[in-house]
Amino acid sequence: MQFDKEQIKKFNSLETPFYYYNLDLLNKTLEELNKESSKRNYKIHYALKANSNDRILKIISGAGLGADCVSGNEITKAVSAGFKNGEIVFAGVGKSDKEIRTALVNNIACFNVESVQELEVINSIASAQNKIAPLAIRINPNVDANTHHYITTGLEENKFGINTWELPAIIEKLSSLKNINLIGIHFHIGSQITDLNIFKGLCLRVNEIQKWFDERNFQFKSINAGGGLGINYEDPDAELIPDFRSYFDVFHKFLEVRPDQEIHFEIGRAIIGQCGSLISRVLYIKEGMSTNFAILDAGMTELIRPALYQSYHKIENLSNFGFQISDFGFRKYDVVGPICESSDTFGKSILLPETIRGNLIAIRSTGAYGEEMASGYNLREKAKSHFSDKI
Numbered sequence: 001m002q003f004d005k006e007q008i009k010k011f012n013s014l015e016t017p018f019y020y021y022n023l024d025l026l027n028k029t030l031e032e033l034n035k036e037s038s039k040r041n042y043k044i045h046y047a048l049k050a051n052s053n054d055r056i057l058k059i060i061s062g063a064g065l066g067a068d069c070v071s072g073n074e075i076t077k078a079v080s081a082g083f084k085n086g087e088i089v090f091a092g093v094g095k096s097d098k099e100i101r102t103a104l105v106n107n108i109a110c111f112n113v114e115s116v117q118e119l120e121v122i123n124s125i126a127s128a129q130n131k132i133a134p135l136a137i138r139i140n141p142n143v144d145a146n147t148h149h150y151i152t153t154g155l156e157e158n159k160f161g162i163n164t165w166e167l168p169a170i171i172e173k174l175s176s177l178k179n180i181n182l183i184g185i186h187f188h189i190g191s192q193i194t195d196l197n198i199f200k201g202l203c204l205r206v207n208e209i210q211k212w213f214d215e216r217n218f219q220f221k222s223i224n225a226g227g228g229l230g231i232n233y234e235d236p237d238a239e240l241i242p243d244f245r246s247y248f249d250v251f252h253k254f255l256e257v258r259p260d261q262e263i264h265f266e267i268g269r270a271i272i273g274q275c276g277s278l279i280s281r282v283l284y285i286k287e288g289m290s291t292n293f294a295i296l297d298a299g300m301t302e303l304i305r306p307a308l309y310q311s312y313h314k315i316e317n318l319s320n321f322g323f324q325i326s327d328f329g330f331r332k333y334d335v336v337g338p339i340c341e342s343s344d345t346f347g348k349s350i351l352l353p354e355t356i357r358g359n360l361i362a363i364r365s366t367g368a369y370g371e372e373m374a375s376g377y378n379l380r381e382k383a384k385s386h387f388s389d390k391i
């Protein structure tokens, strides 16, 4: 349990549901990340798609990270949140002409290009602006991330990146495209990856691909290994700060780096995931056929991950803080939201102390892809965010 009695008292006076962010934990996570990445001189870009809350962005840019964006609006927001233009990278399979223009106007560090056609479009838009666009080819390495199939991105069947069989055609095209400058190669195989061996597999594949380019006389200033480091959803308190050291050690050990080559990462979830909780209140308890329903005032509109990926988030009853389940007798609850969909379920058969109307419930590890993926379905109001230093 991440909360103390004082905090819970304050939570009680706030309108629910709301997103709660532990900024102390965020700062400690960033400290650890900077400590471990600087040992190897790795460059870290924060993936804004995980959480683009204004205060969070200011803290992360203030810690000196670059930004990883996937839309023109994310680029604009990254710049206004203080990320340096020359440290912004831009990925995405469907960059619109307008977004490409935004990226060029903002002089970003690198486009991560995901198709042969995109290469031509960036070249022609850059030419119209009389600019040279710096870019990396996002290569699909065909490495299985062994994560939920919706967040697997590095298999040939996925829409992301350029498949290796297209690389000869790319090389051929390059000489005729005068307004682009190929500076690197980029990979991102998926998200919520908890088995570090998968990153070893990625390194070995990158080594092969780099060799292929070497043989054709292409050397790159940068390799971008993407993001994907997972967090502990089952037991967040056991691992509030992800094991960045072991993660970077894998790359240090297995990635063959050329002299003066920069290694970049795009990390989202591992930075902000454990710093956020969704705080909600029990509206009703209802007896079901074989279970009880605890109906919350938060739903899939505030956190869609369980409905979309059947993902697990730890659920805690804060009103029974300090008591053991055995003090109350425990019961199993299907913890659900108020939205008119059966998929609006946060967890089934969740063991909780006797839970009643009005109890405060924390859904943990919602800092990444929680608030960011909120929707207004059922004309729901956007939930507020509160921060540990101002509560």
Ligand code: LLP
Pocket (backbone or CB within 6 Å): 047, 049, 050, 068, 091, 151, 188, 190, 191, 192, 226, 227, 228, 229, 266, 267, 268, 269, 270, 305, 309, 368, 369
């Ligand atoms: N770089 C690229 C190109 C990406 O597509 C992503 C995430 C990242 C970096 C950051 O990955 P992270 O370090 O956060 O794993 N909504 C899903 C996750 C989608 C991830 C999309 N791409 C979820 O809630 O699990």
